[in-house]
Amino acid sequence: MNQNEFLGTVLPFKDKLYRLAKRILVSKDEAEDAVQEVYLKLWKGKGKIKNYKNPEAFAITMTKNYCLDRLKSKQANNLKIVHNTFQHSQSVEREVEANDGVTMVFKIMETLPEQQRIVLQLRDVEQFEFSEIAEMLDSNETAIRVNLSRARKTVREALLKKYNYGVS
Amino acid sequence: MELVNIEKLLEAYFEGQTSLEEEAALCAYFKSREVAPHLQAYTPLFKGLSAARQEVSQRKVELPHYRVAFWRYGIAATVAIGIGIAGFVFTQPKLTQEEREAIAAFEKTKEAMKFLSQNFNDGAEELAIINQFTITKNKILK
Structure with missing residues (x-):
């Protein structure tokens, strides 16, 4: 080749x-x-x-x-510690200016555990079939669905919390 | 799509039970302008996912495409140098021990001859004086 x-x-x-x-x-x-x-x-x-x-x-x-x-x-x-503090101070600033909410979704996604983040990325962003994702992650479809559901619900909760906070 | 259907789909979505087509329908709904007020909170989620799809890598992938060529050049250079050295070595006149001795003897002889001829010339110059005798003798015995 x-x-x-x-x-x-x-x-x-x-x-x-x-x-x-x-x-x-x-x-x-x-x-x-x-x-x-x-x-x-x-x-x-x-x-x-x-x-x-x-x-x-x-x-x-x-x-x-x-x-x-x-x-x-x-x-x-230990780089993560440095990284986290840096991110934190930045995300506070970001939250203030993120009125469109899209940036907020990205920020929420960053807080998810890695496996959920990966599943959410492959399904909701890249739009792969469950069978394909199962092959990529060496897992089965049921486990993928469960992980995905958790990820989506976490995002929903965080989003609704921020949304209600913003409205009231 | 009807609102009831959207709500149902949304519920299934959070349970991880929607197909790609249904998810596309949800996405289309939230991108439209007629999102029901009580569902507005979900708009950023679907817009965010669409936005995430737009991100692209900015850097060009670099592969080591010279590596194969490099060792080929190496071999070519080695062969060229080898031929050069071999050519130089083989074209040099090869002398045996005997030939070298003969040349040395020839040089020595040449030197000896030179020395001899030098002395001979010196002697010849001295002979010039003898002529003087003849001149003087002729003057006296006129």
Whole structure:
């Protein structure tokens, strides 16, 4: 497989990988780095990519695993603490100006546990079928539905709370 | 779509029991302008999800496309240098021990001959004086 064939196969879902990475890692820069890393890995294992019946699902699984690893090593390095305080002071500012509510939804999504965030991203943003998501996350459809329902309900609660607070 | 249906779909949505088509219908409803007042709170959710879909990566993916070429260049360069060195070595005149001795002997002989001829010339110059005898003798015995 030469480079053009390879890029033709894997570039169409680059933005999906980027959005997933950004959903998990939050930072744009880190998400771009993650995408680059995943593509390097895919390129190194390009011989194998033909064997997968769905390269997109394979790449998404890879991105998810890579980002979760990044997150773990970040926590191990205590970077998360720095990051959190920074985010907090910023999100307070943001909340004041986020009248459209869309930014608010993003902020709420950031507070979800990783697995729920990933499921919500793959279903509600990327609109994959449950069977596809189950394949990507090496899980089953029931577990995915449960996780998704939890994620959606958490977002709903936070949203309604803020909405009522804003109205009254 | 009727409001009752939307409410039903919304309920199913939060239970994780909607299909992609139903979710698309919900999304379309909340994007429209006739959202019922008691459902307004959900508008940002669906708008937010649509907005999230618009995000794109800004950076170009870079693959190491020179790596294969590099080792090929390496091999090519090594071969070229090898040929160069080999050519230099093989075109040098090869002399055996005997030939080298012969050349040394030739040089020595040449030097000796030179020395000899030098002395011979010196001797010839001295002979010039002998002529003086002849001149003087002729003067006296005229």
